[in-house]
Amino acid sequence: MIAVDTNLLVYAHRVDSPWHVQALRSLVSVARLPWGLPWSCVHEFLSIVTHPRIFSPPTPLVDACKAVSGWLAAPTVQVLAETPDYWETLSRLLLESRISGPRVHDARIAALCMVHGIEVLWTADRDFSRFPGVATHNPLVASR
Numbered sequence: 001m002i003a004v005d006t007n008l009l010v011y012a013h014r015v016d017s018p019w020h021v022q023a024l025r026s027l028v029s030v031a032r033l034p035w036g037l038p039w040s041c042v043h044e045f046l047s048i049v050t051h052p053r054i055f056s057p058p059t060p061l062v063d064a065c066k067a068v069s070g071w072l073a074a075p076t077v078q079v080l081a082e083t084p085d086y087w088e089t090l091s092r093l094l095l096e097s098r099i100s101g102p103r104v105h106d107a108r109i110a111a112l113c114m115v116h117g118i119e120v121l122w123t124a125d126r127d128f129s130r131f132p133g134v135a136t137h138n139p140l141v142a143s144r
Contacts, residue, residue, distance in 0.1 A: 003036035003080060003113050005123035006044040008139070013049055013059065013067050019124070019140050026139035030122060031074050038080040038112045040105065042068055080112040089114050097130045110134045 004027065011023030046068065049059040059067075071077060090111035093099065099107045110131040113121050120135045121128060128136045 001034050001036055001078065001116075001118055002030050002137075003038060003109075003116075003118040003121045004030060004041065005038075005109065005121055005125060005128075006041040006048065007124045008122055009041060009045045009067075009071075010048050011124070011140075013045070013064075014055065016055070022140045026122065030139075031071075031076060034076050034078060035074075036078050036080045036113070036116060036118050037071055038109050040108050040112065042071075044105070078116070080116045080118070082112070083115050086111055086115050093131055093133070099130065103127065103130070107131065 008023050008026060011017040011019040012027040014020060017023065046061075046064050048054055049064050049067075050061050052058045072079065090107060093107045093111055093114075094104065097107065106125070106127050109121070110128060110133070112118075114133050118134075120137050122137050122139050124138050124140050128134055
């Protein structure tokens, strides 16, 4: 199963993103398969697209919520939430990767992917290479 990171959700949603078309195509293609959506990515998506210092104008909250509702209504989506063994996985990732500060958020996503058996995380973020247990793919970069 593929999980989708926040940046692809933002790019697919924001028509003013230079990666909008590619991200939207990627999201549409992955939504045809069973795919994972981490709750932490949903939260981050909402905080980014509605933030007036990031986007001018920001996405109205009602529109951002409609986007999330659309993704959650997809028959192939699995929402990735914390499980009883999540903390063990997260703490191990933090300690092994020596993560602190804002990178803890990436470790949260990586741990969710690991406990849910995600095969690959689609992301445009290179920071996930810190976590050897998580395979990544950037669908915005042409494969060679």
